[in-house]
Amino acid sequence: MSHAKPLLIELGTEELPPKALDTLAKAFFDGIIAGLKQQAFGIAEEDQGRSARHFCSPRRLAVYLPWVTTEQPTIESEVLGPAVNVGLDADGQPTQALRGFATKNGVAPEQLERIVTDKGERFVHRSTRPGQPLANLLPQIVEDALKGLPVPRPMRWSDHDYSFVRPAHWLVMLHGETVIPASLLGLESGRLSRGHRFMHPQAVSIDSADSWLEQLRGAKVLADPVQRRQRVSEQVSAAGKTSGGQPRLSDELLDEIANLTEWPVAVACAFDREFLEVPAEALVTTMETNQKFVPTFDADSGRLSEHFIGVANIESRDPAEIRKGYERVIRPRFADAKFFWDEDLKTPLTGYQPALAKVTYQQSLGSLWDKTVRVAELARIIAGRSGVDAGAATRAASLSKCDLLTRMVGEFPELQGVMGRYYAQHHGESREVALALDEHYRPRFAGDAIASDRIGQILAVADRLDTLAGIFAVGLKPSGNKDPFALRRAALGLARTLIESGLVIDLPATLIEALELIPEAALIAGLKPAKGKPQAEVVALDAGARRQTLAGELFDFVQERLRGYYADQGFSTAAFDAVLAVRSPDLVDFDRRLRAISGFAGSPAAASLIAAQKRVSNILRKSTETEDGQQDRPGSHAIRPELFESPAEAALADILDKLSRDNSERLRQADYVGVLERLALLQGPVDGFFDEVMVNAENPAVRANRLALLESLQQQLLAVADISRL
Template sequence: MAEQPLLIEIGTEELPTRSVDELARAFAAGIVDGLAKRGFAVSSESAAVYCSPRRLAVLLPAVAAAQPDQTIERRGPAANAAFGPDGAPSKALTGFAASCGTTVEQLQKLETDKGAWYVFRSEQAGQPLAKLLPDVIGEALKALPIPKPMRWGDHDYAFVRPAHWLVILHGSDVIDAELLGLRSGRDSRGHRFHHNRAVAIADAGSWLASLREARVLADPAERRARIRAEVARAAAETGGQVQLSDALLDEIANLTEWPAAIACAFDDDFLRVPQEALIMTMETNQKFVSVLDAEGRLTRHFIGVANIDSTNPAEIRKGYERVIRPRFADARFFFDEDLKTPLIDQLETLKNVTYQQALGSVWDKVIRVAELARTIANRVGVDAGATMRAAALAKCDLMTRMVGEFPELQGVMGRYYAAANGESAEVAQAVDEFYCPRFAGDGIARGRIGQVLAIAERIDTLCGIFAVGMKPSGNKDPFALRRAALGLARTLIESGLSLELPPLLAEALAQLPDAALAAGLPKGKDGKAPPLDPAARRSELAAELYDFILDRLRGYYADAGVGANRFEAVRALTPADLGDFDARVRAVSAFAGLAEAEALAAANKRIANILRQADPAESRGSVNPALLAAGAETALHAALSEARGALEPLLAARDYVATLKRLAGLRDPVDAFFTDVMVMADDPAVRANRLRLLAGLRESFLQVADISVL
């Protein structure tokens, strides 16, 4: 029989909103994997993944009615043990043949690079898809990522939600199966309100269209496109523009099967509450879409997306406006109550909040961050007094009612409360921005005080948590230290602040109590930690932290299209200033595009190998021109001396691109030197002089990066 489309649909009660897409992808992957293991020519690329709040489905465009015929191979005894000294088959060989239902003469010999074995091969006809598919679906269901399966009725089976229908069609034929207490058929279900009855599916290829006629958009991409269009239409009625994030769109799509947007409004008085709080309330609690004006300010309008194309949308609008009113009233109450207490008055209450047992309270952390921020501010010419004030305020909003309700608003509410208390615009902005970047793709703090605080906060977090022995392990990172390290590195690079990281790590570690350092000491086999040497422990942690932070930059540059070898060429020098590190990476990337790059990288690698194998004492010191032979050796020395003079101002200005371009001009004399000169000469003085010449050449390149890595 020719290949035909295969449809598998499982209908359920409403699925968990945030799990629908993941479950659908996992289900489709399980079906494809199960069929592929059984020899069917299917692939994940061809599988169409469908889902809605009440169904998971996969449609494969072409699946054979049976698996291909299979060659079965069983391996028996090794050839060198298959016959006795008299040439008679061994008991192992005759027993193997008998177990295969054949004779020794019918066995074949398999030759491999690891020896020879006797094998039995037979042809087995492929089994029908209809016989294999129930097991394939059962395996896919068991493999789904369901943390807490639900049971219903008095059945033994469990699933993410109670299941109510099962459709399995190969072309127009129903494949018989019983899963989750359901017998398969061709009856799907339409929209719960618009078409609350069975939908007979004629064949697998018409399933999507049949459901669309029953007011179900089973294609998640089509559903999302309709939501965007509907929301845009409703927003046009208000004269505003919508703020619809991908995350909110996903949630709405997984709540609706036939989405219809309805424009709504709330009382103007609520607009005096910070718009971030109102938007958070709408999106988190009600899945409503906010409407902004041309300047990005929240308007009194919002949009609800219903799962029904109502004949009386005014009633739905009333319901949406009714449910949002108490939510906004709560937000207004929280805001008004928080304003009654100056933000700085919350600082003292942070003493009652434990940050980490060995590291003390959040108040203790604020003190450490403020001191480190003061040091950084003085180094980069930022107002230290304003920085200290912002540091003192930065975590105070954690104790407010609004942040207690919406932890995502920490920093944002601190900015509003600080401004309301009369703090300067710079300080208020820094209270918010020191959390930046909050997530992947988020920008760093824009203001200088915010940048200083972001650096100090992350350094203290990294140092403290590493010190107590809770650094990331595998995929476990409860304190989000990888994100903190990347945020720190990005801020140091993208802010343009010139700061050396190792001294800052040392200063942050110096503020930690010895008890925190002792808490993280590794215990021996006897379960006891060695005596604490505070200085040694701090030095060890500083080195470990610096490496950890640099490791985060590998992914940062990979995302920017910088090859790993270019990153490693700079990392080999471990520059202390990450802004300087970045300038070197960009210079190496520019150098790698030059015609001379490959030859000079190879020459540097060769020089590094020569110097590594030679006596280090021979390569130390200055070159003696009197010992240079005329020709390539003298020419390289002259070219290198001339280049060094030109490099000094370039290196002083950190113009690494120009530095490497100038060094690229040495390619011809370097090539000539290795062609005409024997470095390891018999005369010890000549050999040492040539090693010093090569050491000087390599040292010139190492002022930017180790290009031998390229």
């Protein structure tokens, strides 16, 4: 085996986009690994305590491998040629086929060998090619890895004809202590890296691949993103203690700050207390989103304090100047937020309702006010059926989009709902209405909780029902990766709200009601005439039939969103499909069935009953074909005890009759665990029936009676789920 050394590749650039930095670094690492493996170089991702890693900072992408061979292994190849009887003519001379094969492999026909295969004797060309050095192939591997990076809009700079995510300035490629020559992105590789832009602007000559990380640390660059995150966290915590507050540093903000700094230093700052009159969410959004500052909360009350923490990319000799700069930057932003707040308070939310009619929601679906009216009607219907104050639900729905027109939400769209709650509280709306204006947007993201209050839950359901019904109606349902209206998220949010809140509705029927509120013009807009058919035929289609079709599509769409939801909780695909086959219209009921059937699947009786259900389904499916080719009506056979010819038939009939009576009440109470526990009583009678009874008896009456028994058995087995799918 050839000698092996650690490998370092570092590309230096202008400041890279912080939110894409980790993705770019990982993709660069994966590309290098893939290229080395494709070229058969030996690599180790762990060696003597050193690990293969990708590194990055705002101005660099780097890959380190602790062990890479200096050259490829010797490559031996064996290429089969034509059969001997094809390669030689009657006189034993090479045929055209053999000469062509030899020429293709760069040898004379007489240099070819013969081997015996399972298809007879054939010519073969064997060759040995020495492996190439890493130095010869690494430049192309690196170039391919760079081309494979997920860069949606690459930049060009100077008069070069190449491009990259940002202009590139230096390239280090070291195998051990040896520079590997390469020319990429207009750069010649070497051992010169660069330190911190301000604290160590001089070039840094890297001694070896193993010394790179520590040499950069000496030049005030923490190239390890893990170490940078840790330093940011520690610095922020220490700065928070100086002000006596509790910093709130989210993972997202931590990642962004770490990717904006090469040598992070936290600075404790403060703003004027008068700004605390503005809702905390607005101030926090300004700090985190616009300025990348860390807000600080009072340790006792949990309220936002006037202290905040900025993270500089420099260890300044005069931190007070940096503090002044941060405080000077944040003041006008907070002043704007206070102005928006004060101005918005002058108009009650109801004052924005007329303006909603002037804002288009979707061309065929009308304005935001049109949507509000539809949502309010759905909320009224659902609340009335759920025993909830329909007036409060309707009031919340009528105000739910008003804050979109406020100055604050116009500046900070992410505060939609949050500001609605504050404005509603200020103008005397009830607590439950105000809370619903905020929480009906929940869940806002994966892992977010649903609305905590019943009015908010009903409004969340109504809003998503209208969105799904309307966008499906106009023919803009998701396709492939395209989902511009975030309907998949809306469907999952709808399903989660119903299931996790225990809100019981007949979803297909409610979808029909949502579609009935959609204008018929929108239903027509979503239809396309068949090829060669006039538009008039589309217009003439029955709107009711169109709504029925769309409701079925929407119900399937919502249920399918639950597949991943339950998979994340550990439920099997088989159990999910077993319950899906029942098409329960109530998702709370769906959830109960799934949890019951998942427990049943591992019980001792399950395997026998699953096999029985499969066998019953096959028998009944074949038996429905009558002699004239028509389908016999399922359930048309009546059980007649006088036709029993075996004790096994009577035993099965007795237990089925008992289960039918026992389980009817359990099914009404959705006690699916109890139903399945009772099904275990079927195991013995079912096994006995199939052991002793021939279903397809010659006597038609006896055969029909036995099929009736199987139909009754199937009804019991399908009472909770289609267990044949387990």
